[in-house]
Amino acid sequence: MTHHEVEKYRKPIRILHWIHSGAFVLLFLTGLILFIPGLGFLAEDSWTRVIHRIGAAIFIVIPIIYLIINPRSVARGLKLAFTWTKDDIGWLKAAPRYYFLGDEKDMPPQGEMNTGQKMWWFIVVVFGVLFVITGVVMVFAKTTASPAVLQWMVFIHDVSFIVSGAMLFVHIYLGVVHPLMTDAWSAITGGKVSTEYAKKHHAKWYAEVSKGKE
Amino acid sequence: MAEKAILYDATKCTACRGCQVACKQWNENDEAIPTEENGVASKNWGSYENPPDLSPQTWIKMRFTEIEAGGKVRWLFTRQACMHCTDAGCVRVCPNGSLYHHELGFVAYNKDTCTGCGYCIDACPFNIPRSTRNIITGIAKMDKCTFCTTQGLDRIAEGWEPACVKTCPTGALRYGERSTLLREGKARVQALKDMGWVNANLYGENELGGLHVMYVLDDYPEIYGLPASPQISAATIAWKDVIQPVGWAVGGLTIAGLGLNWLVARANVKKEAKK
Numbered sequence: 001m002t003h004h005e006v007e008k009y010r011k012p013i014r015i016l017h018w019i020h021s022g023a024f025v026l027l028f029l030t031g032l033i034l035f036i037p038g039l040g041f042l043a044e045d046s047w048t049r050v051i052h053r054i055g056a057a058i059f060i061v062i063p064i065i066y067l068i069i070n071p072r073s074v075a076r077g078l079k080l081a082f083t084w085t086k087d088d089i090g091w092l093k094a095a096p097r098y099y100f101l102g103d104e105k106d107m108p109p110q111g112e113m114n115t116g117q118k119m120w121w122f123i124v125v126v127f128g129v130l131f132v133i134t135g136v137v138m139v140f141a142k143t144t145a146s147p148a149v150l151q152w153m154v155f156i157h158d159v160s161f162i163v164s165g166a167m168l169f170v171h172i173y174l175g176v177v178h179p180l181m182t183d184a185w186s187a188i189t190g191g192k193v194s195t196e197y198a199k200k201h202h203a204k205w206y207a208e209v210s211k212g213k214e
Numbered sequence: 215m216a217e218k219a220i221l222y223d224a225t226k227c228t229a230c231r232g233c234q235v236a237c238k239q240w241n242e243n244d245e246a247i248p249t250e251e252n253g254v255a256s257k258n259w260g261s262y263e264n265p266p267d268l269s270p271q272t273w274i275k276m277r278f279t280e281i282e283a284g285g286k287v288r289w290l291f292t293r294q295a296c297m298h299c300t301d302a303g304c305v306r307v308c309p310n311g312s313l314y315h316h317e318l319g320f321v322a323y324n325k326d327t328c329t330g331c332g333y334c335i336d337a338c339p340f341n342i343p344r345s346t347r348n349i350i351t352g353i354a355k356m357d358k359c360t361f362c363t364t365q366g367l368d369r370i371a372e373g374w375e376p377a378c379v380k381t382c383p384t385g386a387l388r389y390g391e392r393s394t395l396l397r398e399g400k401a402r403v404q405a406l407k408d409m410g411w412v413n414a415n416l417y418g419e420n421e422l423g424g425l426h427v428m429y430v431l432d433d434y435p436e437i438y439g440l441p442a443s444p445q446i447s448a449a450t451i452a453w454k455d456v457i458q459p460v461g462w463a464v465g466g467l468t469i470a471g472l473g474l475n476w477l478v479a480r481a482n483v484k485k486e487a488k489k
């Protein structure tokens with residue numbers, strides 16, 4: 001059974017994911033040490049700021065390159081992520097029982113992205129943009145903007161850090177650790193998931209991609 | 215230990231700027247033509263006030279203000295340097311404790327551990343800290359008045375007065391127990407009032423929990439270019455006292471929740487497998 005597989009993520013998407021997430025982890029760690037006073041000594045002499053900026057350049061440039069090369073894929077992804085139906089409401093209600101107890105009887109069928117993935121996309125897009133705007137101001141207007149503006153930029157950057165940082169833990173946990181997400185890792189590394197997994201976790205999507213093939 | 219302070223009496227200051235020179239000399243910020251990034255060079259810009267601004271190598275500067283009062287021009291002098299607040303914005307925002315309160319009350323810092331984030335610069339109600347800064351790489355170091363406690367150049371530990379006080383020829387700058395200087399400052403203000411300076415006041419007794427540099431002024435602080443009521447900014451409070459503790463809670467609860475989920479979910483998967 002398991003040797004039947006369907007492609008979940010194409011190669012360009014996977015490359016985008018890994019470079020972008022690698023940059024984000026770099027940014028997250030070099031930012032975290034300013035958030036935890038006991039680790040602040042690691043930031044001495046500004047060297048982590050240099051790394052933070054290299055990470056930021058990658059974080060900004062890579063999605064832009066992807067957007068230029070493949071604008072239709074971006075538009076499609078955004079449309080998927082920001083289209084909510086009653087199945088998403090049903091997912092929110094049933095999710096706790098499913099993720100804790102493995103009880104899937106109330107879980108509505110999901111499309112290519114399930115509701116949790118849609119929420120993660122929302123966070124990535126909204127807070128990613130906030131990160132970039134506030135970060136660019138803090139880099140290039142550091143000596144020219146008013147102190148109040150710079151302080152509020154730090155504030156917004158911090159809020160974005162808290163929300164997306166906490167959700168990054170959830171994202172990694174679900175992808176790598178959670179006992180029921182068996183094929184998530186293979187989906188984002190090799191691109192493929194088993195047909196069984198696709199049917200179970202993304203029924204609406206599987207119905208679409210398998211149409212006329214079986 | 216009893217708190218120490220500097221008392222600056224603007225009515226005795228002649229703006230000789232000996233304090234600026236002594237500060238640079240003692241703290242090895244010798245250059246009038248700065249050698250560091252963001253330094254401010256001395257130049258003729260139409261005023262005896264020179265250099266034009268504080269910089270990483272200029273920690274104290276006399277500010278010159280001209281006002282017209284009762285048809286006469288008055289030329290006012292104020293000391294522009296760290297005020298060493300008890301409730302210090304810079305200490306609140308410093309991410310790794312490089313800025314801290316000295317046991318004698320003033321705000322000292324460890325330049326070696328400074329990360330160059332520049333948060334202190336934006337949090338200071340008096341616009342005092344300055345930094346060297348490369349805009350592109352972000353490599354930076356903050357500097358400000360250390361109350362002569364720089365390691366290796368620590369006058370206070372020797373029981374000496376700060377360099378600026380030591381050099382002051384008119385007694386406009388004095389160093390000592392804060393409580394003593396407070397008493398003497400008030401007496402001086404009363405004497406000025408008796409002479410007809412009705413707006414005379416002592417600046418720094420209660421501002422920001424009490425400053426460790428206090429000013430005797432013969433007129434309102436605003437006239438001398440000082441904020442009438444200096445405050446910790448709303449952004450500092452929202453960021454350090456609200457959102458950061460919330461961040462700790464969110465981060466901690468998320469990790470705890472995921473751990474709990476793993477234990478419960480794994481137990482259920484095992485139970486299913488046994489069936």
